Amino acid sequence: MDRTRASVVFSQRKRQKEMHSPNLSCSYEIKFSNLVIFIMQRKMGMTRRTFLMELARRKGFRVESELSDSVTHIVAENNSYLEVLDWLRGQTVGDSSRFELLDISWFTACMEAGRPVDSEIKYRLMVRDSSVAQYADSWSPGKPKMPSFVASEVPQYSCQRKTTLNNYNKKFTDAFEIMAENYEFKENEIFCLEFLRAASVLKFLPFPVTRMKDIQGLPCMGDRVRDVIEEIIEEGESSKAKEVLNDERYKSFKQFTSVFGVGVKTAEKWYRMGLQTLEEIKADKTLKLSKMQKAGFLYYEDLVSCVTKAEADAVSLIVKSTVCTFLPDALVTITGGFRRGKKTGHDIDFLITSPGPREDYELLHKVVDLWKKQGLLLYCDIIESTFVKEQLPSRNVDAMDHFQKCFAILKLYQPRVDNSSYNMSKNFDMAEVKDWKAIRVDLVITPFEQYAYALLGWTGSRQFGRDLRRYATHERKMILDNHALYDRKKRIFLKAGSEEEIFAHLGLDYVEPWERNA
Numbered sequence: 001m002d003r004t005r006a007s008v009v010f011s012q013r014k015r016q017k018e019m020h021s022p023n024l025s026c027s028y029e030i031k032f033s034n035l036v037i038f039i040m041q042r043k044m045g046m047t048r049r050t051f052l053m054e055l056a057r058r059k060g061f062r063v064e065s066e067l068s069d070s071v072t073h074i075v076a077e078n079n080s081y082l083e084v085l086d087w088l089r090g091q092t093v094g095d096s097s098r099f100e101l102l103d104i105s106w107f108t109a110c111m112e113a114g115r116p117v118d119s120e121i122k123y124r125l126m127v128r129d130s131s132v133a134q135y136a137d138s139w140s141p142g143k144p145k146m147p148s149f150v151a152s153e154v155p156q157y158s159c160q161r162k163t164t165l166n167n168y169n170k171k172f173t174d175a176f177e178i179m180a181e182n183y184e185f186k187e188n189e190i191f192c193l194e195f196l197r198a199a200s201v202l203k204f205l206p207f208p209v210t211r212m213k214d215i216q217g218l219p220c221m222g223d224r225v226r227d228v229i230e231e232i233i234e235e236g237e238s239s240k241a242k243e244v245l246n247d248e249r250y251k252s253f254k255q256f257t258s259v260f261g262v263g264v265k266t267a268e269k270w271y272r273m274g275l276q277t278l279e280e281i282k283a284d285k286t287l288k289l290s291k292m293q294k295a296g297f298l299y300y301e302d303l304v305s306c307v308t309k310a311e312a313d314a315v316s317l318i319v320k321s322t323v324c325t326f327l328p329d330a331l332v333t334i335t336g337g338f339r340r341g342k343k344t345g346h347d348i349d350f351l352i353t354s355p356g357p358r359e360d361y362e363l364l365h366k367v368v369d370l371w372k373k374q375g376l377l378l379y380c381d382i383i384e385s386t387f388v389k390e391q392l393p394s395r396n397v398d399a400m401d402h403f404q405k406c407f408a409i410l411k412l413y414q415p416r417v418d419n420s421s422y423n424m425s426k427n428f429d430m431a432e433v434k435d436w437k438a439i440r441v442d443l444v445i446t447p448f449e450q451y452a453y454a455l456l457g458w459t460g461s462r463q464f465g466r467d468l469r470r471y472a473t474h475e476r477k478m479i480l481d482n483h484a485l486y487d488r489k490k491r492i493f494l495k496a497g498s499e500e501e502i503f504a505h506l507g508l509d510y511v512e513p514w515e516r517n518a
Contacts, residue, residue: 412438
């Protein structure tokens with residue numbers, strides 16, 4: 001190395017060393033103390049980051065070397081919104097939604113102006129980022145890609161949106177669902193659906209909402225919804241949702257409807273009788289409970305606890321084994337939330353069909369009879385089919401189907417816990433140890449030609465199914481239910497051997513089961 005080149009290299013190293021000195025920035029006056037900037041080094045490099053930090057400090061900005069609770073603005077270069085979000089998840093900063101996530105162009109504009117400029121839409125990563133889909137696999141391994149986000153292009157119907165279980169706006173959607181449930185208890189369907197549809201939209205977003213501009217252009221954002229969002233952004237919680245949670249009527253309805261076999265009508269009846277708690281219901285000897293409600297109270301603690309994926313798999317083995325004893329070629333499919341990828345649920349739904357030439361109308365009766373003999377059946381109620389051939393689909397988006405079905409409670413035996421540590425206790429009675437759990441199970445029998453429609457309907461989610469039926473009616477002039485799809489223009493039933501064919505009939509892109517968590 002010649003002397004001139006060595007001198008240049010030495011000067012560069014000396015300058016870098018000075019730039020890294022923590023004492024250098026202490027002499028700068030902070031002019032803009034209302035915002036604190038943190039510049040991400042990721043994809044930028046240490047030298048450029050250090051230069052930009054010192055530049056900002058010289059102009060009177062407060063810049064932190066480390067990410068801390070005091071930071072308000074995070075600046076990134078050549079990083080997508082989800083890349084920044086993923087990086088933040090690895091930091092111990094608590095709620096990352098409080099940060100403004102900005103492109104380097106905002107920082108450059110501030111330096112040129114010599115003062116903070118508004119973090120308007122053109123500078124914000126969530127709006128600038130058009131590569132959400134390219135990055136989505138890194139935060140949702142093995143799942144289909146999320147769509148890129150443009151607010152004005154978010155579809156009105158949830159059946160046109162791919163919604164996974166990655167909910168970045170849980171603090172909003174939890175509040176919406178409390179509000180919706182309260183309106184459902186009051187039988188105010190309009191306001192209930194308003195909050196459910198808004199929750200569905202926010203669950204779809206691939207980023208957390210941090211200010212009101214984030215929801216500009218989104219569908220289903222009415223005044224009531226916007227008021228709740230604004231308050232949560234400003235205060236961290238919703239006073240309206242909190243008020244509902246503390247409301248005596250809501251608390252009573254919540255308790256009552258948690259009992260298997262109790263709906264809103266029964267809850268209303270009990271509440272009008274002056275009853276407010278489950279203890280009061282059980283103590284009132286004048287009440288005539290249905291068989292289902294009695295079972296609901298008898299196994300209450302088990303039934304209100306979550307069913308795990310492992311428990312669902314164990315029950316699935318029991319159901320498949322029993323059904324195939326009587327119908328060897330039967331197709332038994334778990335539906336509902338577990339088919340959508342959820343890890344827990346409150347019950348387990350099964351769809352049963354057979355490609356054979358005939359239907360076995362006695363199948364459910366044979367199944368429950370065997371479970372009785374095996375000591376597995378705690379409760380069952382078989383509803384016979386009411387389907388009429390060539391019957392037009394129901395126009396009601398919440399209408400029940402006409403399939404033969406069985407609502408049952410099964411005894412699921414669980415592995416024994418090692419209680420050897422209790423052997424020294426004289427008061428311990430092994431007979432008191434319960435080695436089983438009561439599990440709610442729904443079995444639905446469907447003709448093979450209607451299987452695809454039944455599978456689509458029973459998979460859910462409830463909001464996804466509602467919007468699918470609404471879309472069929474309003475956009476395609478068709479009628480859809482769990483039995484069939486009818487084209488009103490052509491006056492024909494459209495056959496489908498798979499869910500993909502149903503989506504194709506409706507002119508919709510296929511949505512995988514785990515993308516229907518609307």
